[in-house]
Amino acid sequence: MSEFLQILLSGVLLGGLLALYATGLSLVFGVMRIVNLAHGDLIVLAAYLILLLVEATGAGPGWWLLPVAVLMFALGWLYQRFVLERTLGLGLMPPLVVGFGLSIVLQNALLELFSADTRRVPAGGIETASLALGPLTVGVYPLLVFLAAVVLLVSLELVFARTDFGRRLRATADDPVTVRLVGVSPRSVYALAMGLSFAVCGVAGVLMGVWTNFAPSDGPIRLLWAFEAVIIGGLGSLWGTLVGGMVLGVAISVGGWIDPGLQMLFGHLAFVAVLAVRPQGLFPARGGAA
Amino acid sequence: MSTLLDVRGLDAGYGDFQALFGVDLTVREGEVVAVIGANGAGKSTLLGAIAGLVEVRAGEILHRGEPITGLPAEAVVRRGIALVPEGRRLFPSLSVEENLRLAAALGRPGPWDLDAVYALFPVLRERRDIPATALSGGQQQMCAIARGLLTNPELLLLDEASLGLAPAVIREIYATVPRLREQGITLVVVEQDIGQALQVADRVCCLQEGRVTLEGRPAELGRERIREAYFGTAA
Ligand SMILES: Nc1ncnc2c1ncn2[C@@H]1O[C@H](COP(=O)(O)OP(=O)(O)O)[C@@H](O)[C@H]1O
Ligand SMILES: [Mg+2]
Numbered sequence: 001m002s003e004f005l006q007i008l009l010s011g012v013l014l015g016g017l018l019a020l021y022a023t024g025l026s027l028v029f030g031v032m033r034i035v036n037l038a039h040g041d042l043i044v045l046a047a048y049l050i051l052l053l054v055e056a057t058g059a060g061p062g063w064w065l066l067p068v069a070v071l072m073f074a075l076g077w078l079y080q081r082f083v084l085e086r087t088l089g090l091g092l093m094p095p096l097v098v099g100f101g102l103s104i105v106l107q108n109a110l111l112e113l114f115s116a117d118t119r120r121v122p123a124g125g126i127e128t129a130s131l132a133l134g135p136l137t138v139g140v141y142p143l144l145v146f147l148a149a150v151v152l153l154v155s156l157e158l159v160f161a162r163t164d165f166g167r168r169l170r171a172t173a174d175d176p177v178t179v180r181l182v183g184v185s186p187r188s189v190y191a192l193a194m195g196l197s198f199a200v201c202g203v204a205g206v207l208m209g210v211w212t213n214f215a216p217s218d219g220p221i222r223l224l225w226a227f228e229a230v231i232i233g234g235l236g237s238l239w240g241t242l243v244g245g246m247v248l249g250v251a252i253s254v255g256g257w258i259d260p261g262l263q264m265l266f267g268h269l270a271f272v273a274v275l276a277v278r279p280q281g282l283f284p285a286r287g288g289a290a
Numbered sequence: 291m292s293t294l295l296d297v298r299g300l301d302a303g304y305g306d307f308q309a310l311f312g313v314d315l316t317v318r319e320g321e322v323v324a325v326i327g328a329n330g331a332g333k334s335t336l337l338g339a340i341a342g343l344v345e346v347r348a349g350e351i352l353h354r355g356e357p358i359t360g361l362p363a364e365a366v367v368r369r370g371i372a373l374v375p376e377g378r379r380l381f382p383s384l385s386v387e388e389n390l391r392l393a394a395a396l397g398r399p400g401p402w403d404l405d406a407v408y409a410l411f412p413v414l415r416e417r418r419d420i421p422a423t424a425l426s427g428g429q430q431q432m433c434a435i436a437r438g439l440l441t442n443p444e445l446l447l448l449d450e451a452s453l454g455l456a457p458a459v460i461r462e463i464y465a466t467v468p469r470l471r472e473q474g475i476t477l478v479v480v481e482q483d484i485g486q487a488l489q490v491a492d493r494v495c496c497l498q499e500g501r502v503t504l505e506g507r508p509a510e511l512g513r514e515r516i517r518e519a520y521f522g523t524a525a
Contacts, residue, residue: 164391164392164395167384167388167391167392167395168392168395170381170383170384170388171381171383171384171389171392173383174381174382174383174384175379175381177343177379178375178379178381179381179392180342180343180362180363180364180367181341181343181363181367181372181373181375181379181438182367182392182393182395182396182437182440182441183364183367183368183393183396183441184364184392185362185364
């Protein structure tokens with residue numbers, strides 16, 4: 001019994017990281033109706049960025065979390081303004097193709113620069129520390145990541161619900177023509193949304209880089225997890241995304257407990273099961289962004 | 291009275307389709323101009339072109355003598371020209387008050403703030419926390435007008451404010467026109483239903499198939515000529 005609780009707990013904690021993978025994807029889809037196919041590769045890019053910074057400076061990854069997020073925000077803003085914006089109004093296919101192109105460029109650039117070897121960001125031992133919680137043991141690092149994910153999601157939800165920026169974002173998602181009549185430029189909203197999405201990828205990438213090994217070709221599977229977490233949770237709801245991440249995390253964890261080779265399969269099975277029973281996801285939003 | 295808006299020889303349309311042909315329209319400061327015409331005549335296209343939403347092919351639009359032709363909508367509203375679009379177009383994910391705050395965030399100085407629009411339409415204050423699209427049709431129209439006012443316009447373009455509303459509600463909405471004039475707002479009202487528009491208008495402009503067929507003061511033109519211009523000679 002306690003072994004099973006242990007499995008559940010580690011799955012739930014993994015769900016925090018998966019929810020972070022998913023948040024930026026959901027945000028961009030919510031506001032622009034675009035699936036960014038390079039999303040997973042951006043997470044991996046951020047992991048390599050933090051690896052470089054940690055190795056070059058000797059400072060722990062925690063110190064570089066914010067700078068990486070800011071840098072990723074800038075990259076996302078530039079990517080939207082100077083690349084993706086050109087596909088506006090051309091239909092569904094061009095932005096998908098551009099994202100696919102970026103994905104290939106990133107994977108090959110990382111391969112060229114870092115080789116195909118798997119890497120991991122050193123974090124001075126915190127990644128192996130654990131706490132006793134009654135009969136259960138909790139990894140300190142997974143717990144921190146989970147808390148970070150919850151804090152980030154709560155903050156984003158507050159920003160969307162309470163701020164001028166949040167209102168602009170939701171209104172633009174509703175009706176990108178009419179927002180212009182109140183002086184909101186959809187293009188600048190899109191650039192900020194893409195920046196925010198990249199920034200969350202940055203955070204997710206840093207946290208992932210300490211959690212697990214990664215290689216240049218790992219992006220697409222991250223994209224797939226993100227996509228599944230969003231769909232399980234229900235489009236347009238950040239809480240749904242967190243729950244979606246936890247459902248996936250538990251499935252992966254249970255699969256891994258039965259046999260390490262079954263992790264992926266169980267994750268995808270959970271996704272298919274939810275899709276079959278509740279195609280709209282567990283907590284679909286009442287409409288609107290993120 | 292000085293000229294606030296001058297539309298000269300305007301051609302506009304969508305893709306291959308041309309909806310306006312050489313349209314002229316002059317709006318002087320402080321007046322109310324009614325643009326009337328049957329469904330599909332090009333009224334909304336004209337307002338959209340002025341507001342910067344519809345592409346202009348030829349001709350020009352002058353605001354206080356300065357060309358604003360081709361200026362994007364988000365820049366036009368900053369100059370004090372607000373469009374209250376046909377069908378209200380409130381943002382469904384936003385509450386009533388959030389719809390209003392969004393417009394107020396533009397930050398154009400002027401007399402209109404949340405309190406002022408709530409004083410004009412008290413029911414919006416009562417219902418400010420519900421989703422805007424949960425309002426009744428008339429209240430949605432009030433919310434759309436309030437949203438336009440919060441950009442503090444000097445020129446308000448009102449597209450079919452009466453569409454789908456009961457006569458009593460239409461009267462209630464049109465009853466605010468004098469209050470808007472007192473605040474120095476110039477109005478262009480578009481209507482298919484000419485009765486209400488002609489009552490408040492100083493001048494009327496009749497559109498038919500994208501062309502101006504009649505223009506002048508309602509009293510001088512007379513009902514008969516207006517009817518003729520509206521329906522075409524066959525009627
Ligand atoms: N978005 C659009 N795309 C293509 N044609 C349009 C569009 N909007 C309006 N039209 C066409 O332009 C003409 C004028 O339309 P509109 O300005 O909406 O007329 P009105 O407001 O007088 O009813 C109509 O023939 C209409 O079918
Ligand atoms: Mg119309």
